Amino acid sequence: xxxxxxxxxxxxxxxxxxxxxxxxxxxxxxxxxxxxxxxxxxxxxxxxxxxxxxxxxxxxxxxxxxxxxxxxxxxxxxxxxxxxxxxxxxxxxxxxxxxxxxxxxxxxxxxxxxxxxxxxxxxxxxxxxxxxxxxxxxxxxxxxxxxxxxxxxxxxxxxxx
Numbered sequence: 372x373x374x375x376x377x378x379x380x381x382x383x384x385x386x387x388x389x390x391x392x393x394x395x396x397x398x399x400x401x402x403x404x405x406x407x408x409x410x411x412x413x414x415x416x417x418x419x420x421x422x423x424x425x426x427x428x429x430x431x432x433x434x435x436x437x438x439x440x441x442x443x444x445x446x447x448x449x450x451x452x453x454x455x456x457x458x459x460x461x462x463x464x465x466x467x468x469x470x471x472x473x474x475x476x477x478x479x480x481x482x483x484x485x486x487x488x489x490x491x492x493x494x495x496x497x498x499x500x501x502x503x504x505x506x507x508x509x510x511x512x513x514x515x516x517x518x519x520x521x522x523x524x525x526x527x528x529x530x531x532x
Contacts (some may be wrong), residue, residue, distance in 0.1 A: 385420065389431065398459060407411075422480065451466070
Protein backbone atom coordinates (compact mmCIF):
# COMPACT_ATOMS: atom_id res chain seq x y z
CA UNK A 372 0.00 0.00 0.00
CA UNK A 373 1.29 3.43 -0.94
CA UNK A 374 1.45 6.43 1.29
CA UNK A 375 -1.21 9.11 0.73
CA UNK A 376 1.52 11.67 -0.01
CA UNK A 377 2.87 9.48 -2.84
CA UNK A 378 -0.59 9.05 -4.31
CA UNK A 379 -1.25 12.80 -4.11
CA UNK A 380 2.10 13.60 -5.77
CA UNK A 381 1.45 11.18 -8.63
CA UNK A 382 -2.10 12.49 -9.07
CA UNK A 383 -0.75 16.04 -9.34
CA UNK A 384 1.94 14.95 -11.83
CA UNK A 385 -0.71 13.16 -13.89
CA UNK A 386 -2.93 16.27 -13.95
CA UNK A 387 -0.01 18.52 -14.98
CA UNK A 388 1.17 16.25 -17.77
CA UNK A 389 -2.31 15.55 -19.15
CA UNK A 390 -2.92 19.31 -19.24
CA UNK A 391 0.30 19.74 -21.27
CA UNK A 392 -0.72 16.93 -23.65
CA UNK A 393 -4.24 18.32 -24.08
CA UNK A 394 -2.81 21.76 -24.85
CA UNK A 395 0.17 20.75 -27.02
CA UNK A 396 -1.03 17.52 -28.69
CA UNK A 397 0.07 18.75 -32.13
CA UNK A 398 3.70 19.18 -31.09
CA UNK A 399 6.36 16.52 -30.78
CA UNK A 400 5.97 15.46 -27.17
CA UNK A 401 8.63 13.34 -25.51
CA UNK A 402 8.18 11.95 -22.02
CA UNK A 403 11.72 12.89 -20.92
CA UNK A 404 11.23 16.54 -21.94
CA UNK A 405 7.87 16.78 -20.20
CA UNK A 406 9.37 15.21 -17.06
CA UNK A 407 11.99 17.95 -17.09
CA UNK A 408 9.28 20.62 -17.52
CA UNK A 409 7.34 19.39 -14.49
CA UNK A 410 10.52 18.82 -12.43
CA UNK A 411 10.14 15.08 -12.21
CA UNK A 412 11.71 11.96 -13.66
CA UNK A 413 10.60 9.90 -16.62
CA UNK A 414 10.01 6.92 -14.32
CA UNK A 415 7.84 8.93 -11.90
CA UNK A 416 5.65 10.04 -14.83
CA UNK A 417 5.38 6.46 -16.04
CA UNK A 418 4.23 5.41 -12.59
CA UNK A 419 1.73 8.28 -12.43
CA UNK A 420 0.20 7.29 -15.76
CA UNK A 421 0.05 3.62 -14.79
CA UNK A 422 -1.33 4.08 -11.28
CA UNK A 423 -3.51 7.19 -11.60
CA UNK A 424 -4.54 7.14 -15.28
CA UNK A 425 -4.40 3.36 -15.76
CA UNK A 426 -2.71 3.93 -19.11
CA UNK A 427 0.68 4.87 -20.55
CA UNK A 428 1.91 8.27 -21.66
CA UNK A 429 2.07 7.17 -25.31
CA UNK A 430 -1.44 5.73 -25.17
CA UNK A 431 -2.84 8.89 -23.57
CA UNK A 432 -1.12 11.06 -26.19
CA UNK A 433 -2.48 8.94 -29.04
CA UNK A 434 -6.04 9.03 -27.67
CA UNK A 435 -5.85 12.82 -27.25
CA UNK A 436 -4.55 13.23 -30.81
CA UNK A 437 -7.18 10.92 -32.31
CA UNK A 438 -10.03 12.60 -30.44
CA UNK A 439 -8.88 16.04 -31.61
CA UNK A 440 -8.47 14.65 -35.14
CA UNK A 441 -12.04 13.31 -35.08
CA UNK A 442 -13.24 16.80 -34.15
CA UNK A 443 -11.25 18.35 -37.00
CA UNK A 444 -12.53 15.79 -39.48
CA UNK A 445 -16.14 16.34 -38.49
CA UNK A 446 -16.01 20.14 -38.20
CA UNK A 447 -13.69 21.28 -41.00
CA UNK A 448 -12.80 20.58 -44.58
CA UNK A 449 -9.08 20.20 -43.90
CA UNK A 450 -7.48 17.44 -45.92
CA UNK A 451 -6.55 14.22 -44.15
CA UNK A 452 -2.88 15.19 -44.48
CA UNK A 453 -3.52 18.60 -42.92
CA UNK A 454 -5.39 17.01 -40.02
CA UNK A 455 -2.53 14.52 -39.58
CA UNK A 456 0.03 17.34 -39.39
CA UNK A 457 -2.16 19.37 -37.04
CA UNK A 458 -2.28 16.53 -34.53
CA UNK A 459 1.43 15.74 -34.67
CA UNK A 460 1.83 13.10 -37.38
CA UNK A 461 4.36 13.55 -40.17
CA UNK A 462 3.10 10.60 -42.19
CA UNK A 463 -0.60 10.51 -43.13
CA UNK A 464 -0.42 6.70 -43.39
CA UNK A 465 0.68 6.41 -39.75
CA UNK A 466 -2.08 8.82 -38.77
CA UNK A 467 -4.69 6.79 -40.67
CA UNK A 468 -3.54 3.58 -38.99
CA UNK A 469 -3.74 5.12 -35.49
CA UNK A 470 -7.11 6.71 -36.31
CA UNK A 471 -8.53 3.39 -37.50
CA UNK A 472 -7.35 1.68 -34.29
CA UNK A 473 -9.05 4.32 -32.13
CA UNK A 474 -12.27 4.93 -34.10
CA UNK A 475 -12.72 1.66 -36.01
CA UNK A 476 -12.69 3.26 -39.46
CA UNK A 477 -10.45 5.26 -41.75
CA UNK A 478 -10.40 9.05 -41.47
CA UNK A 479 -12.12 9.45 -44.84
CA UNK A 480 -14.89 6.98 -43.91
CA UNK A 481 -15.32 8.72 -40.56
CA UNK A 482 -15.67 12.06 -42.30
CA UNK A 483 -18.17 10.64 -44.81
CA UNK A 484 -20.24 9.19 -41.96
CA UNK A 485 -20.31 12.65 -40.37
CA UNK A 486 -21.72 14.09 -43.61
CA UNK A 487 -18.78 16.45 -44.25
CA UNK A 488 -18.07 17.38 -47.85
CA UNK A 489 -14.70 16.30 -49.19
CA UNK A 490 -14.52 19.20 -51.66
CA UNK A 491 -11.06 20.70 -51.77
CA UNK A 492 -10.69 24.23 -50.54
CA UNK A 493 -9.54 26.94 -52.91
CA UNK A 494 -5.81 27.31 -52.47
CA UNK A 495 -5.27 23.61 -51.85
CA UNK A 496 -2.44 22.27 -54.06
CA UNK A 497 -4.67 19.55 -55.51
CA UNK A 498 -7.50 22.01 -56.19
CA UNK A 499 -5.20 24.26 -58.22
CA UNK A 500 -3.57 21.41 -60.15
CA UNK A 501 -5.58 20.66 -63.30
CA UNK A 502 -4.33 17.07 -63.28
CA UNK A 503 -6.09 16.52 -59.95
CA UNK A 504 -9.69 17.51 -59.78
CA UNK A 505 -11.61 17.75 -56.55
CA UNK A 506 -12.93 14.27 -57.33
CA UNK A 507 -11.45 12.03 -54.61
CA UNK A 508 -11.82 8.94 -56.78
CA UNK A 509 -9.21 10.18 -59.27
CA UNK A 510 -6.29 7.76 -58.94
CA UNK A 511 -2.91 9.32 -58.27
CA UNK A 512 -0.28 8.82 -60.92
CA UNK A 513 2.32 6.22 -60.11
CA UNK A 514 5.81 6.36 -61.52
CA UNK A 515 8.25 3.55 -61.30
CA UNK A 516 11.62 4.25 -59.77
CA UNK A 517 13.34 2.97 -62.88
CA UNK A 518 11.60 5.58 -65.02
CA UNK A 519 12.85 8.41 -62.79
CA UNK A 520 16.52 7.33 -62.85
CA UNK A 521 18.88 8.41 -65.60
CA UNK A 522 19.92 5.59 -67.91
CA UNK A 523 23.07 3.80 -66.79
CA UNK A 524 25.99 3.62 -69.13
CA UNK A 525 27.59 0.29 -69.76
CA UNK A 526 31.29 0.19 -68.97
CA UNK A 527 33.55 0.22 -71.99
CA UNK A 528 34.84 -3.20 -72.90
CA UNK A 529 38.60 -3.27 -72.99
CA UNK A 530 40.40 -6.16 -74.63
CA UNK A 531 44.08 -6.87 -74.03
CA UNK A 532 46.32 -8.61 -76.52
